Amino acid sequence: YPGIEIQLVEHGSKRLEELVRDGEVDLGGSLLPVSEAFDWQEVQLEPIHVLLPKNHPLAGEEEIPLERLKDMAFILFDAGFALNPIILDACQSRGFEPQVAARSSQINFIVELVAAGLGVGFLPRLIARQRVHAGVVHRPVIEPGMNWHMAFVWRRGAYLPHAARAWLELAAEVFQKKGGVTS
16 A cells, blocks of 8 residues: 555553544554454454562562562553553452552653562563563563453444555454464
């Protein structure tokens, strides 16, 4: 599709859903599950990893059960980010409410706060692997259903331009080649 201009807008999932609902953007990236107001297409499924300071007592473990983190300070994203409910719901299902030490919308700042020993952070594995920091390690969190399940969303029944449909076809092809989950 020559001559197509793609404009990228960066926000948390909830804000992107608002922009799609209001017709300001054609497609948005969000985490599943989404409202009935949207049609959606799966893009990525990733386990959640915990970020720990390199010298943390759990840093040598291969995997970390969520309940082993219950007495630690958490560093979370700002309130509008869809990753928070995934983490908080999993904690609640294990019978605890985490102590939140800090919140940020910036991944690199969260990583720096973890490196400084302020608490533990959480990222999807894909993103954790991209944010290498000498003072931080990341480990899979063992908790059923605690996954980052990303999808493209658009207004249910809305017209999608040809370029947007082509984008979805390309994304589906890539997702299928990966088997739905990255390794």
